[in-house]
Amino acid sequence: CGCRLRGMHFYSMENKPYCESCYINSLEKCVVCARPITDRVS
Numbered sequence: 765c766g767c768r769l770r771g772m773h774f775y776s777m778e779n780k781p782y783c784e785s786c787y788i789n790s791l792e793k794c795v796v797c798a799r800p801i802t803d804r805v806s
Contacts, residue, residue, distance in 0.1 A: 767785075
């Protein structure tokens, strides 16, 4: 998205940095409530 990550929390996926909002938008969504699934499933 072009967001500056300096001094911010960021996430790394496939060796690429993502700001928090882009990371959350990339997560799978719940089929019932359509919210991002943020918990790990083991």
